[in-house]
Amino acid sequence: MLDPIVNFFTRIFQWIGRGIGLAIGAILWPFLWAGRWYTQRGWILKAVLGTAIVILVGLYGYFFWNTQYWKNFNPAYADAYTFAPPAGSGEQVTDEGAEGQVKTCTRSGIVTVAADLIDFNVNQNAWISSMILYKLGLFGVDWDHTPFLDNKAAFQRGVHQAVRRTAVELVDTIGRVRGTSQIDQNLQDARGAVEFDEETWYFGLRPFGPKTPSPSFYRTGITSLRTFNDRLLKCEVVFNARADNLAKFVDRIASDIGSTSDILSRQSQTNNNGWFDTRADDRFWFAYGQLYGYYGILKATRTDFKAVIDTRGLGPLWDQLDQQFQAALKIRPLIISNGREDSWIMPSHLTTMGFYMLRVRSNLVEVRSVLDR
Incomplete structure (x- = not known):
């Protein structure tokens, strides 16, 4: 009585097994063919190809490790800073020394953090965006258009966006007496370095020839920023x-964050394919990196502009701003989903991140409105 049913399911499982076997065979066939071809070649060709394969495997191993290992990543990193003395940067302090009174100033916390963020991106970690294998993509497809190995690169670019905006403001306003005064050369050099493109490797085609890679430019930015701080002291x-x-x-930072929030909104509305949106992860991690940097x-900034913040009564607003950043940086889903906003299976992480970014921006706008009174 049960024999027909047992035979039916047996045939189904046999067909499934054959299908899996055919699929595995199709995947392995090119490798088996290459292995047979390789064993029939001469020892010189074997040595050359073997060396090339070992180098390629090593490069991919190095690339995979660096995309997955985020050294010194710490969303609460800002709490470790102790900016002292608690006065506006550049304020003169008179010390009694062996040779009499010596005038010193305080270093800028903004400059210190900007330099440390660049160091975090290119010295403590490898800069992913200019790696040759990242530039080659996955069989010619840009890694940013795949769900693989692009999260760290997007995060680093987000952090760097915060540094780039800060460097521009240091040159244009904060590091000058007035708009018509001379630009500080160290800050100008730092801005030029961090504004260099993010994808240059040691060799390029346009123009053809050897090049200085992006991380090398960014490292000169670290030196310029720290030299400025030494001179400021x-x-x-x-x-x-x-x-x-x-x-x-504050206004420029709010605008920068608002622009990223708009990108998240457009991605969420036009490509809400849940876990299958291949751009959702790099959009999310760019926004996260930007908030991480800011x-x-x-x-x-709270220390550097302490006198202004205290005089205008901005302390409570700044406390609230810190809380908004901390809340946003707690969002670290294992898999980024860009589903419908009312979905319960595939949530919209982009909408969530966009919401927190707008809360941060709203606080910054409120700070700006108080300063304008």
């Missing part, structure tokens, strides 16, 4: 911690 340069400069700085920079 000696009162040789200006850090203009005025209310109007703070207002401009969290430390704005933490330092």
